[in-house]
Amino acid sequence: MLKLLSGFALGLMLCACSAQAVDASRAPLAGDLVPLNSGPIAEASAYQQHCGICHLDAGQGVPGAFPPLDQRLAGWSGSDAGQAYLVSVLANGLYGAVEVNGQQYAGAMPGLAAQLSNIEMAELLNYVVTEFADGAAVFTESSVAASLDAVGAGPSLPLRPQ
Numbered sequence: 303m304l305k306l307l308s309g310f311a312l313g314l315m316l317c318a319c320s321a322q323a324v325d326a327s328r329a330p331l332a333g334d335l336v337p338l339n340s341g342p343i344a345e346a347s348a349y350q351q352h353c354g355i356c357h358l359d360a361g362q363g364v365p366g367a368f369p370p371l372d373q374r375l376a377g378w379s380g381s382d383a384g385q386a387y388l389v390s391v392l393a394n395g396l397y398g399a400v401e402v403n404g405q406q407y408a409g410a411m412p413g414l415a416a417q418l419s420n421i422e423m424a425e426l427l428n429y430v431v432t433e434f435a436d437g438a439a440v441f442t443e444s445s446v447a448a449s450l451d452a453v454g455a456g457p458s459l460p461l462r463p464q
Contacts, residue, residue, distance in 0.1 A: 344425075345425050345426065345428070345429035346429065346433075348418075348422065348425070348426050348429070349426060349429055349430065349433075352414055352417070352418070352426065353371075353426070353430070356368040356411070357369075357370070357371050360434070361430065361433065361434035363402075365405055366405065366406070366407065367407070367409055368407070368409060368411075369400065369402040369403075369405070369407050370402065370403070370434075371430050371434040371435065372403070372434060372435055373435050373436070374402070374435070375388065375430060375431050375434065375435035375437060376431060376435035376436055376437030376438075377437075377463075378463055379427075379431045379435075379437050379438070379440050379441070380437070380438075380440075381463070383461070383463055384463050385440065385441065385445065385449055386449040386452055386453050386461060387458065387461040387462055387463055388427055388431075388441075389423065389427065389441070389445075389446050389449035389450060389453065390449070390450075390453045390456075390458040390461050391411065391458045392413070392414055392415075392418075392423050392426065392427060393413050393414065393415035393418075393423060393446075393450055393455075394413040394415065394453075394455055394456065394457065394458050395410070395411045395412045395413035395414075395458065396410070396411040396458045396459060397410045397411070397457065397458075397459065398457075398459045400459070400462065415450075415455070419443075420443045420444075420446040420447045420450070421443040421446075423441070423446045424441040424442050424443050424445065424446045425441075427441040427446075428440070428441050
């Protein structure tokens with residue numbers, strides 16, 4: 303039985319290895335994993351690992367618990383303020399009540415700044431905006447860095463575009 307559990311744990315660790323990336327601009331830290339690929343497959347994998355558990359495979363969310371990732375994102379990504387908000391949500395999380403498409407949500411989304419590099423955040427945001435909101439891929443490593451410099455590590459909710 304112990305051998306079976308050990309094999310299962312090893313399998314889970316190997317699966318996790320294929321979905322996380324390492325920021326090449328810094329020295330690897332304990333727990334860093336090397337990506338096996340890049341591009342759309344890696345972005346979809348990163349979405350599943352970091353976002354899909356709550357927002358689900360097609361970004362539809364769970365009514366009352368986790369909002370959908372939809373056209374609002376395309377609109378927000380079209381402005382500097384909206385881009386800063388989306389970067390802040392991904393990096394710093396989102397805490398507090400929000401209304402999306404007439405539905406109230408009062409959940410908590412953890413920030414991923416400690417887990418993702420700026421380029422990984424840009425790729426993940428571009429994936430979500432193009433895949434679920436029919437928007438344009440506008441995020442770059444430098445635009446994410448500029449947004450993070452502008453918004454800091456504070457709460458995201460006050461930045462939410464109306």
